[in-house]
Amino acid sequence: MSENQSDFPTIQRVSVIGLGKLGLCTAACFAGAGFEVWGYDANAEVMQELASRRLPIRETDLEKLMPEAWPNLRLAASTEQAVNNAQVIFIIVPTPSGPDGRFDNSFIEKVLAEIGPALKQNYDYKVVDVISTVMPGSSESSFLPLLENLSGKKCGQGFGLAYNPEFIALGSVIQNFLNPDLVLIGCSDQVSGHMVSQVYERTCRSNPKIACMSLINAEISKLSLNCFVTMKISFANELSALCSAIPGADIDTITDALGADTRIGNKYISGGLGFGGPCFPRDNLAFQKSANEFQKKLSISTSVVAANNSVVDELSDIIKQKVAPGERVAILGLSYKPQTQIVERSQSIDIANRLSELGYDVAVHDPMALDEAAKVLTPGMDFCPDPMDCFKKASAVILATNWPEFTKLDWERAADLSRERPLLLDCWRAMRSSPPRGFSYQAWGIGPAADCSQDKNGESPCSMK
Ligand SMILES: NC(=O)c1ccc[n+]([C@@H]2O[C@H](COP(=O)([O-])OP(=O)(O)OC[C@H]3O[C@@H](n4cnc5c(N)ncnc54)[C@H](O)[C@@H]3O)[C@@H](O)[C@H]2O)c1
Ligand SMILES: O=c1ccn([C@@H]2O[C@H](COP(=O)(O)OP(=O)(O)O[C@H]3O[C@H](CO)[C@@H](O)[C@H](O)[C@H]3O)[C@@H](O)[C@H]2O)c(=O)[nH]1
Numbered sequence: 001m002s003e004n005q006s007d008f009p010t011i012q013r014v015s016v017i018g019l020g021k022l023g024l025c026t027a028a029c030f031a032g033a034g035f036e037v038w039g040y041d042a043n044a045e046v047m048q049e050l051a052s053r054r055l056p057i058r059e060t061d062l063e064k065l066m067p068e069a070w071p072n073l074r075l076a077a078s079t080e081q082a083v084n085n086a087q088v089i090f091i092i093v094p095t096p097s098g099p100d101g102r103f104d105n106s107f108i109e110k111v112l113a114e115i116g117p118a119l120k121q122n123y124d125y126k127v128v129d130v131i132s133t134v135m136p137g138s139s140e141s142s143f144l145p146l147l148e149n150l151s152g153k154k155c156g157q158g159f160g161l162a163y164n165p166e167f168i169a170l171g172s173v174i175q176n177f178l179n180p181d182l183v184l185i186g187c188s189d190q191v192s193g194h195m196v197s198q199v200y201e202r203t204c205r206s207n208p209k210i211a212c213m214s215l216i217n218a219e220i221s222k223l224s225l226n227c228f229v230t231m232k233i234s235f236a237n238e239l240s241a242l243c244s245a246i247p248g249a250d251i252d253t254i255t256d257a258l259g260a261d262t263r264i265g266n267k268y269i270s271g272g273l274g275f276g277g278p279c280f281p282r283d284n285l286a287f288q289k290s291a292n293e294f295q296k297k298l299s300i301s302t303s304v305v306a307a308n309n310s311v312v313d314e315l316s317d318i319i320k321q322k323v324a325p326g327e328r329v330a331i332l333g334l335s336y337k338p339q340t341q342i343v344e345r346s347q348s349i350d351i352a353n354r355l356s357e358l359g360y361d362v363a364v365h366d367p368m369a370l371d372e373a374a375k376v377l378t379p380g381m382d383f384c385p386d387p388m389d390c391f392k393k394a395s396a397v398i399l400a401t402n403w404p405e406f407t408k409l410d411w412e413r414a415a416d417l418s419r420e421r422p423l424l425l426d427c428w429r430a431m432r433s434s435p436p437r438g439f440s441y442q443a444w445g446i447g448p449a450a451d452c453s454q455d456k457n458g459e460s461p462c463s464m465k
Contacts, residue, residue, distance in 0.1 A: 008194040009125065011202075012036060015086035017079055017111055018132075019046055021057055022166060023092035025173040026131065028062060031069035033203040038085045040076040051075055060339075061174040079111060083118035083126065088195055090164075091115075092131045101285035103135050105142055112143055116150020119159050127160035127192045133222060133283070136290045139163050139186065139215035160192025163215050165222040170277070171339045179206035184225075186218025223290070226283040227301050232268045233275050234307040240271035240445035241314050251445030252429060271445045273400060273427045274311040276336035276345040281308070312350045315398070315425065316358065318442070322423050323395045325359035330390035330418075333401025334377075335369035343372045348400035353378050363390040367405050391417040397439070402428040411436030 015038035016027040023041070031037040041047055049056040053070060055063065076082035083089055093107040108130060115128055128147060130139065144155050155161050163186035168176035183200045187193035193212040200210060213221070236255055243249035251271035259266025275281065284301050291298045319329060336346035343349050346369075356362045356378040363382040366373060370383055384390040387406075391397065391414040399406055407430050415422075415438025424439035426432065435441035 008191060008198070009087060011087050011195055011198045013038070013086045014088045014090065014199060015040065015076060015082035016090045016092060017041075017082055018091060018093035018107075019050065019056075020092065020094070021059065021170065022131070022168065022173065023090075024050075024055070024057055025059055025062060025168075025177060026090060026092060026166070027073060028065050028069040029174065029177045029203055030199065031072035032065050034072065035199065035202070036072055036074065036085075037069075038074050038076045038082045040079055040082040047075060059173050060171055065174060079114035080118040083115050084122060086126065087124070088127045088129055088162075088199055089115060090129045090131055095132045095134055097282045097286065101282070101289045103133060103138075103282070103286055105134060105138055108132055108134070108138075109142065109146060112146050113150065116147050119147065119151035119153060125159065125191065125195075127162055127187075127195050129162040129164050129196055131164055131166055133165055133279070133286075134163070134219060135286060136216060136219040136223065137293075139188075139219065144188065144215075156189035156192075160195065161188040161215065162186060162192050162196045163218045163222075164196055165218070167225065170342065171337070178204060180204060180208045181206070183208050183210045184218050184221055185210065185212045186215040186221075187212060188215060223283050223287040226280060227287050227298075227304070229268050230275055230280050230284055230308070231300060231304050232264075233270075233280075234304045236269040236271040237274050237311055238307050241311070243271075243445045243447055244314075246447045249447035252432075270428070272402070273315075273347040273351075273444075274308045276347050276349075277342060278344045281305075281345040308347075311347060312354055315351055315427070315444070316354045318425060319355060319360070319396055319398075319423075320358065322440075323360070326361065327395040327419075328361040328363060328382075328393050329355050330363045330365070330384075330394040330397045331355075332365055332387060332390065332397065332399050332406050333403050334364055334366040334373040335401055338401055338403045339368075341366075341368040341372050343369050343376055346373075346401070349373060349376055351398065351400060352381065356381060363392075363394065365390045366401065367403055388413060388417060391415075394418045394422050396423040396425065399424065399426045399428065399430060402430055407431055412438070415439060 013036045014030055016023050017040050019027060019039050019041040027037050027039045046056045091108055091111050093111055095103040098104050139161060144161055148155055153159055165184060185193055185196050197210050240251045243251045255269045255271055258264050259269055284305050288298050288301050331352045334348045335341060335343055352362050352364055363384055365384045365387040387409055421440050424441050426443045429443040432443045
């Protein structure tokens with residue numbers, strides 16, 4: 001294959017199959033960059049909403065992007081039409097984790113079963129690009145043979161295959177998509193790699209590194225990257241536990257210094273409650289499972305999961321030491337991170353359930369996630385749409401998810417409603433600079449001598465960073 005750029009087709013038309021939380025944002029970003037985008041989702045309600053120019057999902061900046069995107073966004077009537085009308089076909093359907101921790105490819109395979117016959121009828125070179133997170137080895141062992149069988153064409157000659165996972169966090173999907181550090185493209189052949197690269201070169205505003213590699217290397221890279229980041233998070237969280245036990249220690253001072261070393265970097269070392277959500281916890285398990293299939297063990301990844309699980313033990317131990325079972329513990333924040341109603345694998349939920357099992361009277365509040373939380377919390381907890389109701393006769397309050405709203409609560413009233421001087425356990429040190437009066441304030445990651453409520457001059461040593 002020649003290296004001459006003019007040998008590669010210019011990309012003007014793409015399609016996106018699966019218009020969910022990631023897919024719709026992807027389609028909007030490509031359309032906003034000027035591509036003709038053909039979107040298709042199997043859910044008729046999603047298609048109806050979009051046909052009426054309503055957004056079926058909420059994501060920061062999506063609405064702002066749509067005036068540029070709508071004119072280029074077309075709705076396909078079927079997968080077949082999405083294939084016929086595009087040069088690159090992006091697939092972003094769910095890959096739920098099975099009971100053994102492996103990602104399930106059945107949604108992708110269902111889409112490929114429709115794409116294969118459509119490729120057969122087309123004579124131009126099209127690239128099928130899987131964005132959904134998959135197990136290493138899926139492209140070569142499953143996707144490629146399926147497409148070859150159904151299209152009657154050879155991959156790399158009659159069509160191309162790419163695996164091109166995204167590194168985007170919910171709540172900042174658009175920002176992350178348009179300004180990535182890295183675009184990862186696994187491809188079956190050089191032409192496919194160039195075709196997919198072109199789409200990102202035109203769409204991304206951050207001039208990212210575009211890493212083109214084999215399909216298997218991209219599959220391993222995706223899981224490695226996420227698991228490496230969780231290792232950083234868990235390292236900082238273990239350090240937080242250690243600092244909590246050492247007089248005078250301060251996690252924020254330490255991680256500020258560590259983060260200044262560019263070998264470490266200052267992102268994802270907050271020292272908090274631990275990671276949850278629909279991605280990180282699943283990725284570690286899938287990575288371990290994948291290694292097992294090659295008769296290898298990933299001891300670091302295993303330890304990361306154990307360290308992440310231990311945060312709940314550490315925090316419930318603090319409560320057990322200071323509050324007797326039967327007393328009321330208020331938990332503020334249930335979603336796995338602020339600004340979302342997603343509670344999947346949320347550490348806050350795990351803490352609430354643990355304390356309830358231990359016999360505490362648990363009251364919960366979240367600005368957005370109460371309804372979702374009700375589906376996964378142990379029955380019998382007190383659900384408080386008004387956060388003030390949580391404080392009534394509470395002996396302890398855990399600031400679990402770092403919603404900015406919580407620092408702005410009427411803390412004087414909260415203290416009045418609670419029992420005499422309740423424990424306020426601040427998992428993210430959100431209120432360390434001005435701990436509310438009337439509470440016994442304990443910031444996770446701050447050693448005992450720096451306990452803000454014990455300063456003899458009436459000043460807060462926690463503000464002395
Ligand atoms: N959401 C994230 O932050 C994120 C980040 C990185 C990677 N991912 C990965 O992206 C994939 C999708 O995640 P999501 O959060 O967008 O999921 P989602 O459930 O929000 O959306 C998936 C969409 O696919 C549609 N769909 C299912 N089967 C289909 C079919 N046969 N044809 C057409 N449409 C079909 C569904 O109707 C749904 O709208 C997953 O593999 C996930 O792991 C997600
Ligand atoms: O210093 C930190 C930073 C994050 N977290 C936790 O980590 C989890 C994940 O947070 P975030 O990365 O903001 O959200 P996700 O939407 O889960 O995004 C992750 O998962 C996606 C799916 O794989 C990837 O695409 C993203 O790159 C990756 O950041 C949350 O529970 C956070 O509270 C910490 O505990 N400490």
